[in-house]
Amino acid sequence: MELKRTVKFEADRDPEFARWISHTVGGERIRHCLQCGLCSGKCPLSLYMDYTPRRLMHLSREGFKEEVLGSSSIWLCTACYACMVNCPKSINVTHLLYALKQRAIEERRYPRRFAIPVMARQFSDMVRGSGRITESWLILRVFLRTSIWRLLGMSGLGLKLLRTGRMPIKRERIQRRAEMEKLLDSVAATRKELAI
Amino acid sequence: MKYAYYPGCSLRGTGRAYEESLLAVFRALEVEVEEIDDWNCCGATTYMSVDELTSYALASRNLALAERDHSEIIAPCAACYLVLNKTQHYIRDYPDIKLVVTRALDAIGLKYHDKVRVRHPLDVLLNDVGPKAIAAKVKVPLNGLKIAPYYGCQIVRPYSTFDDQGDPTSMERLLEACGAKTVHYPLKTTCCGGSQKGTLPEVGLDLIHYLLSEAQKNGAEVITTVCPLCQFNLESFQKEAGDRHHPTAVPVLYFSQLLALALGAPADAIGLQRGFVPIGPVFANKEIAYA
Structure with a gap:
């Protein structure tokens, strides 16, 4: 039997994390949270979450980094914005969840072969290379890197999509592909310069 | 313009x-x-x-x-x-x-x-063209076809200014102008799970099933969507979601497919042949004589 302390101590807090979340773009209003719980009530995924949006707001502004970045809620959020448009204090809850997801990906806090970061990486690589997404190739690449078995399980659906002309094999590309690289390189340079 | x-x-x-x-x-x-x-x-x-x-x-x-x-x-x-x-x-x-x-x-x-x-096209069709102008051009009336209008999330939230964020009605007004009926569908802006079906499949399937079974329970003969991912989820995983809960059989179309059909476009030019849940029997049942 593993026994763990159930009450959080002041010493568990990470003040840097609390500062970061309240200065993130779109997240400035987190300090105004009343803990009313409307976000959790409106969230269609909260019933699957270990920490509901209301609890995440409070834990993150107090700096409980381990709990927050280890939470399943970060990966369950589908960005449906139900929390955000219903917040009485106009807190950008969805954008805060985005910020937490970015941070969790940066710090590699996810299980091995977890599909969400893999998908994000493949997606951005494809945009850099082609300027557009070809859904069939994206899905193929994600499953090759996460679960071959599930790819095989999807072959029936793949055939149906092919038959109905909804899965073109030809890659979609923009004509002026060099522009993508220049655009993305410029973003990286300005980001470095402004340290944002 | x-x-x-x-x-x-x-x-x-x-x-x-x-x-x-x-x-x-x-x-x-x-x-x-x-x-x-x-x-x-x-x-x-x-x-x-x-x-x-x-x-x-x-x-x-x-x-x-x-x-x-x-x-x-x-x-x-x-x-x-x-x-x-x-x-x-x-x-x-x-x-x-x-x-x-x-x-x-x-x-x-x-x-x-x-x-x-x-x-968004819903906004343009409703506010720049208008339901009256659309009704005047209907060639194939939708004969009271019962539709559950499903908006999903990102059209109405958080930035849309043309409709209500929780209870939008623009799709209803456009489809009713073509002779369709819309059913009560309180889940119309509840999330379909987005790419969740690919990443956390159990959760995705639950959400997909709630949307489908609610539409069927309220008498919908077809669900209309405004989002490619919603359409894909509700249609392609209907069988899988049904196996996990209980089976449903509701065709899922883009709202534009029904509008185009009513305005006289031929079925194979508006992608009706691309669906997985057959729509033909539903139209036959309603005596909708499309081209």
């Missing part, structure tokens, strides 16, 4: 029927559109979650390209619509983001002046 048209990646893949039928509707109603020259991916929800700054730059290239010749963009895909709108808001609100975007566009010889308005 000619609108700039931004199809986005999905309308060239799984959502082909959306583009085919929407362009047919525009032709029938004489809404002139011109595709944005060499448009790129908007970044969608996925890019936004790994690298927001870059996603604003990606979206702004499309805004800048459209702005050269047009004052309004039509963006049918829910993700594109949201991302373009969000980018406009963030460029206005955050000087740092504006600087990043301005420099990135400068690197490829473009400028963005914040003069272009991003609009």
Whole structure:
């Protein structure tokens, strides 16, 4: 039997994390949270979450980094914005969840072969290379890197999509592909310069 | 006025029927559109979650390209619509983001002046064309076909200004102008799970099932959507969601497919043959004699 302390101590807090979340773009209003719980009530995924949006707001502004970045809620959020448009204090809850997801990906806090970061990486690589997404190739690449078995399980659906002309094999590309690289390189340079 | 048209990646893949039928509707109603020259991916929800700054730059290239010749963009895909709108808001609100975007566009010889308005086809059809003008052009009335109008999330939240965020009615008004009936559908803006079916399948299947069974329970003969991902989820995983809970059999169409059909477009030109749940029996039952 593993026994763990159930009450959080002041010493568990990470003040840097609390500062970061309240200065993130779109997240400035987190300090105004009343803990009313409307976000959790409106969230269609909260019933699957270990920490509901209301609890995440409070834990993150107090700096409980381990709990927050280890939470399943970060990966369950589908960005449906139900929390955000219903917040009485106009807190950008969805954008805060985005910020937490970015941070969790940066710090590699996810299980091995977890599909969400893999998908994000493949997606951005494809945009850099082609300027557009070809859904069939994206899905193929994600499953090759996460679960071959599930790819095989999807072959029936793949055939149906092919038959109905909804899965073109030809890659979609923009004509002026060099522009993508220049655009993305410029973003990286300005980001470095402004340290944002 | 000619609108700039931004199809986005999905309308060239799984959502082909959306583009085919929407362009047919525009032709029938004489809404002139011109595709944005060499448009790129908007970044969608996925890019936004790994690298927001870059996603604003990606979206702004499309805004800048459209702005050269047009004052309004039509963006049918829910993700594109949201991302373009969000980018406009963030460029206005955050000087740092504006600087990043301005420099990135400068690197490829473009400028963005914040003069272009991003609009959804529902908004254009309802407010620029109007239900009366549409009703006057109906050739194949939908004979009281019972529809559950499903909006999903990103069209109505958080930036839309043309309809209510929790209980929108624009799709109802357009479809009713074509002779359809809409059923009570309280889940109309509840999330379908997005790409959850691919990443956390059990959760995705639950959400898909709630939406389908609620529509069926309320007497819907068909569900109409405005988003390529919603359409794909509700249709392609209907069997799998049914195996997990209890079976449903509701065809899922784009709202534009029914509008195009009512306006006299032939079935194979608006992607009706691309569906997985057959729609033919439903139309036969309602004696809808489409071309």
